[in-house]
Amino acid sequence: MKFKTGLVLGLAAGYWFASQSNEQRKAQLDQLVARVREDPRVQRVSDAVEHRVRDVTDRTSETVADKLEPEGATASSNASASSKPGNRSA
Secondary structure (H helix, E strand, C coil): CCCHHHHHHHHHHHHHHCCCCCCHHHHHHHHHHHHHHHHHHHHHHHHHHHHHHHHHCCCCCCCCHHHHHHHHHHHHHHHHHCCCCCCCCC
């Protein structure tokens, strides 16, 4: 039911916007966007999404750094071990 309602509203809005002149349409869209941005509900959702994205990126960067550090340390220790005289690993 939500899909049908959204579809009907979208078609109605599209028809209405298409019937307006370009300058009128641009002014109305600007006003609509400004009202949506000022809506406290939209701001709360936007803040929550921004916070969640920051948390995920922080955790992801920490995980990547943790995964890369042991490999880098292992590679450097293997390089130093293979450079010792008498070590003939192929």
